[in-house]
Amino acid sequence: MTQKALAADAGISASYLNLIEHNRRAVAGKVLLGIARVLGVPPGTLSDGVESALIAELRQAAAHLPRQAAELAAIDELTTRFPGWARLTTALYRQTRDQETAIAALSDRLTHDPFLAESLHSMLSNITVIRSTSNILKNITDIEPEKQARFHVIIHEESRRLSDAAQALSRYFDHATDQNAGTATPDEALDRFLQRHDFRFPEIDAHPQANAEEMATTIAQVLQGDSGLDSTESRRLAQQAMVDYAADAQKMPLAEFRPSAEKLRYDPAALARMYGVDLHAVFRRLTHLNGKEGIQIGLVIANAAGRTLARRPLADFSLPRHGAACPLWPLFQAFSHPGTVQSALVELPGQKRFIALSHALAQDAPAIGTPARYHSAMLLIPVGFQDRLGDWLPPLCAPQPIGISCRICPREGCKARSEPQILGDEG
Amino acid sequence: MPQLRVLIVEDEPNIVESLTFLLEREGLDVHAQSNGAAALASIQTLEPALVILDVMLPNRSGFDILRDIRALPSPPRVLMLTAKGQARDRQMATEIGVDLFMTKPFSNTEIVGSILALLNDG
Numbered sequence: 014m015t016q017k018a019l020a021a022d023a024g025i026s027a028s029y030l031n032l033i034e035h036n037r038r039a040v041a042g043k044v045l046l047g048i049a050r051v052l053g054v055p056p057g058t059l060s061d062g063v064e065s066a067l068i069a070e071l072r073q074a075a076a077h078l079p080r081q082a083a084e085l086a087a088i089d090e091l092t093t094r095f096p097g098w099a100r101l102t103t104a105l106y107r108q109t110r111d112q113e114t115a116i117a118a119l120s121d122r123l124t125h126d127p128f129l130a131e132s133l134h135s136m137l138s139n140i141t142v143i144r145s146t147s148n149i150l151k152n153i154t155d156i157e158p159e160k161q162a163r164f165h166v167i168i169h170e171e172s173r174r175l176s177d178a179a180q181a182l183s184r185y186f187d188h189a190t191d192q193n194a195g196t197a198t199p200d201e202a203l204d205r206f207l208q209r210h211d212f213r214f215p216e217i218d219a220h221p222q223a224n225a226e227e228m229a230t231t232i233a234q235v236l237q238g239d240s241g242l243d244s245t246e247s248r249r250l251a252q253q254a255m256v257d258y259a260a261d262a263q264k265m266p267l268a269e270f271r272p273s274a275e276k277l278r279y280d281p282a283a284l285a286r287m288y289g290v291d292l293h294a295v296f297r298r299l300t301h302l303n304g305k306e307g308i309q310i311g312l313v314i315a316n317a318a319g320r321t322l323a324r325r326p327l328a329d330f331s332l333p334r335h336g337a338a339c340p341l342w343p344l345f346q347a348f349s350h351p352g353t354v355q356s357a358l359v360e361l362p363g364q365k366r367f368i369a370l371s372h373a374l375a376q377d378a379p380a381i382g383t384p385a386r387y388h389s390a391m392l393l394i395p396v397g398f399q400d401r402l403g404d405w406l407p408p409l410c411a412p413q414p415i416g417i418s419c420r421i422c423p424r425e426g427c428k429a430r431s432e433p434q435i436l437g438d439e440g
Numbered sequence: 441m442p443q444l445r446v447l448i449v450e451d452e453p454n455i456v457e458s459l460t461f462l463l464e465r466e467g468l469d470v471h472a473q474s475n476g477a478a479a480l481a482s483i484q485t486l487e488p489a490l491v492i493l494d495v496m497l498p499n500r501s502g503f504d505i506l507r508d509i510r511a512l513p514s515p516p517r518v519l520m521l522t523a524k525g526q527a528r529d530r531q532m533a534t535e536i537g538v539d540l541f542m543t544k545p546f547s548n549t550e551i552v553g554s555i556l557a558l559l560n561d562g
Contacts, residue, residue: 133523134496134523137523137544137545138452138455138523138544140544140545141452141455141523141544141545141546142452142454142455142458144545144546144547145455145458145459145462145545145546145548146454146458148547148548149458149461149462149548152548153465160461163457164458167454167457167458170454171454431501431503431504432528432529432532433528433531433532
């Protein structure tokens with residue numbers, strides 16, 4: 014059949030059919046059905062290139078709500094006869110899916126918000142005391158006068174604490190609903206900021222020896238160019254992260270550090286000696302080599318309470334954002350051997366193995382009678398990278414099973430488990 | 441009948457005070473420990489018939505203490521008392537082997553009744 018005959022039978026002009034054939038016009042609706050009818054083929058075969066994405070998304074939408082029993086066999090007909098409705102369905106599906114993701118994230122945040130958890134715990138304790146003590150005063154008549162007075166004082170104290178806690182909670186929600194505060198916590202905003210910049214600041218690495226004023230300008234420019242920092246606190250955290258980065262860059266300029274690291278086979282202790290810096294600084298700097306020549310090094314630094322102070326996750330080793338990491342991490346064991354670098358082979362569920370170097374470091378100069386604050390760092394090197402490390406790495410023992418955090422860890426019978434997992438049945 | 445001993449492991453002094461008052465009126469010998477890390481030692485020294493255990497304690501979680509209690513040769517009965525009332529905490533406490541799990545705020549009648557029932561039961 015000639016193009017001209019086909020166009021005539023389908024009720025369109027030959028030039029329009031030509032445009033369709035060369036993908037310069039989208040084909041849908043009556044025109045598509047007309048051409049398919051003339052050619053004697055299902056309309057879907059003509060629209061594959063144009064509408065396959067739409068069809069795939071409609072299938073996903075149908076799978077999302079299987080109870081609605083959408084007629085999958087009629088997807089072709091829907092997209093060709095009613096392309097607008099099909100697009101509307103997929104748009105609504107996308108919107109629903111995005112909103113579900115956002116709700117899950119917010120709900121997760123609410124569950125893990127340390128301030129909310131602490132406030133609720135404290136208020137329930139206050140209420141418990143007030144309820145129990147007032148009940149004693151009401152129902153028990155033979156109380157000694159001193160004890161009676163004491164219980165009145167307790168009720169007074171606890172009701173004042175309850176009132177303070179309620180006011181603090183109210184202020185917290187006022188702040189949380191502030192449009193400028195955004196939906197992320199400052200820590201989350203910092204994480205996203207670092208991810209947007211791939212955890213590196215070439216602007217700083219280009220001129221690591223810039224003076225303080227020049228460096229401040231560079232940092233301000235980067236911050237200005239980033240629209241994702243929507244609260245004062247998140248901007249402050251991002252600025253601090255860049256100031257720390259600049260300090261490491263100044264002591265270990267990347268142009269020198271990269272070849273030195275390769276030459277020393279990534280030996281952190283040797284690099285620390287070479288640059289006269291502490292091991293945590295070298296750990297941080299090693300993660301800045303990521304991406305080049307297949308290097309992928311992860312890092313987490315925490316204080317003694319387990320709060321994460323710096324994190325560089327890896328694709329195969331995510332780091333929980335809200336505390337409660339796996340207590341079996343060598344990161345935490347290092348606190349019991351401060352100053353020593355410990356190496357271990359660790360294995361996540363799914364048999365993903367990493368070399369973990371951990372090291373707890375005092376943050377203050379020694380002072381008589383004042384306990385030192387320690388930060389612990391754990392460097393994570395995928396085991397596949399081992400042949401690029403030198404013989405500075407002691408022989409590794411059998412892999413130690415660890416997880417990410419109890420809530421998402423499927424390990425059965427783990428003695429370190431502190432809360433049930435939420436992934437469904439174990440195993 | 442010897443006086444039955446109860447140990448309250450709880451870091452809120454006012455809760456300890458009201459519970460102590462209520463339980464002493466029932467003729468019990470009541471002791472208290474506010475530090476999670478020292479709880480097990482107190483249990484081993486005092487050998488109480490019942491431990492009233494808070495979940496959120498300074499230095500050590502109630503779940504960890506409960507595990508240690510269960511490993512003792514003749515463990516006391518344990519009533520876990522917590523402001524963390526979520527189902528998963530209750531499930532966890534049950535899995536470790538708690539005798540009774542109660543949430544704050546409690547009613548005096550209910551808690552005293554439960555404690556006496558646990559003691560009489562054992």
